[in-house]
Amino acid sequence: MNKKPILILLxxxxxxxxxxxxxxxxxxxxxxxxLFSASYRLPVNKSRILxxxxxxxxxxxxxxARFFSGKTIIGLYAGWGWRDHLWxxxxxxxxxxxYQSTVITETLSARDSSIVHVSKELxxxxxxxxxxxxxxxxxxxxxxxxYYGIILRLPRxxxxxxxxxxxxxxxxxxxxxxxxxQKEHTIVQLRRKMYGAEILLSDPLGFIxxxxxxxxxxxxxxxxxxxxxxxxxxxxxxxxxxxxxxxIPLKRxxxxxxxxxxxxxxxxxxxxxxxxx
Numbered sequence: 516m517n518k519k520p521i522l523i524l525l526x527x528x529x530x531x532x533x534x535x536x537x538x539x540x541x542x543x544x545x546x547x548x549x550l551f552s553a554s555y556r557l558p559v560n561k562s563r564i565l566x567x568x569x570x571x572x573x574x575x576x577x578x579x580a581r582f583f584s585g586k587t588i589i590g591l592y593a594g595w596g597w598r599d600h601l602w603x604x605x606x607x608x609x610x611x612x613x614y615q616s617t618v619i620t621e622t623l624s625a626r627d628s629s630i631v632h633v634s635k636e637l638x639x640x641x642x643x644x645x646x647x648x649x650x651x652x653x654x655x656x657x658x659x660x661x662y663y664g665i666i667l668r669l670p671r672x673x674x675x676x677x678x679x680x681x682x683x684x685x686x687x688x689x690x691x692x693x694x695x696x697q698k699e700h701t702i703v704q705l706r707r708k709m710y711g712a713e714i715l716l717s718d719p720l721g722f723i724x725x726x727x728x729x730x731x732x733x734x735x736x737x738x739x740x741x742x743x744x745x746x747x748x749x750x751x752x753x754x755x756x757x758x759x760x761x762x763i764p765l766k767r768x769x770x771x772x773x774x775x776x777x778x779x780x781x782x783x784x785x786x787x788x789x790x791x792x
Contacts, residue, residue: 605655
């Protein structure tokens with residue numbers, strides 16, 4: 516293991532931030548009632564469905580335990596993971612093949628059947644980055660997530676634990692004439708129920724600069740590991756054209772073998788955060 520980077524950091528840390536000491540007593544976990552964090556998500560495993568998930572996430576919550584203990588976090592929070600427009604995304608080829616092979620639309624209404632057939636083409640064809648386009652259109656599907664849960668930190672210097680649930684939505688927005696002419700727009704989403712857990716380590720610089728000789732705001736930097744599981748067996752195909760919205764469960768038009776194959780969609784990775792906890 517090359518120890519040079521660590522030795523360099525240890526050497527320059529006091530020089531860069533000399534005289535700007537973080538007082539440990541001013542950053543005790545649990546002292547805040549309003550919680551907030553902004554993070555960048557970095558998934559590290561390859562998705563079996565859609566290779567999306569990078570990007571910024573914003574979270575906010577409350578810590579009622581603040582009124583009982585200045586060293587504890589027992590709170591509730593909610594988060595929103597933004598779409599990764601700048602990344603090139605696409606559905607996995609095997610997933611697209613399996614999806615197209617299992618679709619059965621005989622039991623659907625004519626409109627639902629049209630939406631399902633359009634989704635087959637979009638899943639296969641749409642890929643690439645989606646730098647903001649006029650009218651909020653996208654070149655491909657990009658995941659975003661909406662979630663809520665509990666946040667815990669009991670001992671003073673223990674990691675922060677987050678347990679949460681919500682939904683992951685692969686989002687595409689295109690012209691309004693994909694199903695019927697003269698509509699405002701076309702939105703197609705593949706929605707999956709999501710469950711997750713995160714372990715967050717606050718003030719990582721404190722492990723490098725032992726004397727904490729750096730500005731106090733740097734103590735709010737955090738690093739975390741997260742794990743998420745999406746329940747594909749309850750996935751829903753969502754459609755909107757600006758006038759009406761439809762939710763079509765995949766179990767209505769796909770086979771059980773297909774749903775079971777992709778039932779446990781797993782994602783894990785890292786977050787780099789600025790957290791006020």
